[in-house]
Amino acid sequence: MAIKKKYEDLITVGGPASSNLENSILTLNKAGFKKVSQRAPLMRVTGDWKPMIGTLHGDITLDFAELEGNTKITITVVAAVDNAYALISSPGERIKNKFLEEFGKISLEPSSQVKPDVTARLAELEELRTNGVISDEEYSQARINIISRN
Known part of the structure; x- marks a missing residue:
């Protein structure tokens, strides 16, 4: 059974939360996350990172809040840490980076x-x-x- 560990980070981006929430849904789908869902009243988006091949598995939750004309995004990842790669780098951080790499591309389109x-x-x-x-x-x-x- 996999041991799961929680990883959390906070980023601030420009623009309204509703726009960034929509961009995040596109981002997660483009980045290859599965089961992407939105809970609009909570300003929350979730997705699963479970590729067919590979040992990196986890879930991502994005919570959005307006902050002085910008958007504060709380990124929470719960990822399996029971493999040798977890000793080299945080699986949660690697899943977060999969999202952020694609989010930067979509935000600039x-x-x-x-x-x-x-x-x-x-x-x-x-x-x-x-x-x-x-x-x-x-x-x-x-x-x-x-x-x-x-």
């Missing part, structure tokens, strides 16, 4: 609800970060500022 100038400014900002003109921290703060103004 143009949307019909986003004004074209916002998309262009986000692309310029990404280019500045890629070229080393601004740090990751400066990028994150500027991105939040751009998104929260629209």
